[in-house]
Amino acid sequence: MSQSFEEISAQLKKRHRRSARMKWMTMGALILSAAFLVVFISDMVVRGWPAFQQAQIQTEVSYNEQSQKLPLAAVDEDVRPLISRGFFRPLPRRMENNPALMGTTQTQWVIADSRVDQYLKGNEDRLRPADKETLQALVEEGRAELKFNTTFFTTGDSKMPELAGIASAAIGTVMTMLVTMAVCFPIGVMTAVYLEEFAPDNKLTQIIEININNLAAVPSILFGLLGLAIYISFFGVPRSSPLVGGLTLALMTLPVIIISTRAALRSVPDSIRHAAFGVGCSRWQVVRDHVLPVSLPGILTGSIIGLAQAMGETAPLIIVGMVAFIPDASISITGASTVMPAQIFTWASEPNSAFAEKTAGGILVLLAVLIFLNALAVWLRNKFERRW
């Protein structure tokens, strides 16, 4: 005896209710994670935005022999405490380099002390009452205001917050990433090509495969120890250099690149390989002319994501000495250098509130670079995909 529609519908009601419940639960999970992301990013923007602004003061600067000997004499005594020491220090040299300045008095915007900066941003009030009055007067005259902080993007670290910038760390990151990429992209891709296209399927290759997968899950700080032991202690690579940092990060990124390249190679249909073998290609010709071009977008995507991960890494770099106070950017790959996440780490441990905003600002720059890299990965994938 078969069931009527009414009977079946009665049973179905419960199943449909369960579907609806699951739908709401899964959607809730999505909303929750989206909310986390929004809160995190907006908090970073709110905290980090002030780092992109810097108080500046318009004042008369007199370039003469007295100020060459005693740079503080270049500006009026009452404005003097409001101006960054970082402005005075290079004055004598500027005059030496530019003799035309000698004997002139110029009205210009100069960088303010971080106490002024923080006061104008409403963060903390460490100014003396007399200086505060002077500053008030300047603000009313429009001679003291927050301007876009170019210093942050053009200098290295400094003990004076108003002079500290992300530039040398950014250059260090670029150098380190170049080393990492130069080492792990060719080695990783070739390893994957061997394992996927040439190696016989036996116990040994299976053991290698399992261990490569395990390597991808090893805590990154262990790679730092390995880098210290091998590169610095054994090979004598200079500590704190982009070379040692890049090589250490290459160790960490290698398994990621191998795994993603293998996945990309495996997704190439065998019919393409058979077609190529059928017309008399050697194994390498099959790989070079047919398999690699098709799998290139996947390989690039995986490699860029691996590099982006390495770019945000701090732990292994602490061990090889890249978390350090580096005021000047070094262009050489063997010079002392630091990277962006390490710079953020250094700022985060400063008690001064002016450095707190630098920390958040640095995170924003790092996030922007990472988002750019991921966008590049997506773009590359779309550009090379389905070109047949």
Place this chain on the structure above:
Amino acid sequence: MNDTTLQNFQTQQDSPTASESAVRTSYNEAPTPNKGQPVTRNESVEENLSVRVRDLSLWYGEHQALDDISIDIFANTVTALIGPSGCGKSTFLRCLNRMNDLISSVSIKGLVEMDGHDVNARGMDEVALRRRVGMVFQKPNPFPKSIYENVAYAPRMHDMVSRKADQDELVERALRDAGLWNEVKDKLHEPGTSLSGGQQQRLCIARAIAVRPDVILMDEPTSALDPISTATIEDLMDKLKKDFTIVTVTHNMQQAARVADYTAFFHLGEMIEYNATKQMFANPHTKKAEDYITGRYG
């Protein structure tokens, strides 16, 4: 074809050890492959030997897929390999250009001789062999490149052409021979996969003949195509045998009857009967071949 018999047959294929022997005993009355019997030759044309196969056996690991196959394939003919699924006809075909080398568990015994050389010999380079024995696959598989590049790639790789003009000429000739030129001459630089299934298969044929091989292997070349494309490919095979030796696997007995000069019937890894197609279809020597041809199973 009866569905139930087909299913039964496939179940037997899945468990070869028990059922295989059962099937064999049920056909005990049938004679063994016609090694002793002469193959009826087509008298109208003079035919030369192209590939000589003697006592060829092949194992996938422990499982024997081919059992003592001996066959002569004549030049400038179409030879069809027929038989039920899993009978080893595709495996046999792939022995002729050593595509089975790609599977690591395969072991081969016996002789496949072409032009006086044992193709399985240590000194034989499989790349050189595949240069002389081209292949067309079941599913059209053009390279993910342009139509032009699909054809030009292999000749360039084998250093058959040096000048661009030679290459253009060779591409045109191969596409003409494959009967595709008029359809694609205005879009040579569009992707090969933009063509229809039947055109893609003819592109694969053009790709195979572009290197001027001696033998072209076709592994069920029309099984993924519609009837009209199938007819086009069959006509093409008939034309191509003037220049090439064609060995084709087919599931379709009418196709074998239409295009093949010789037909070999495979069953469970053995070659049961091999003869001129007319002879085979009109008067099969063996009971198994007769049953298959008349549609009792398969």
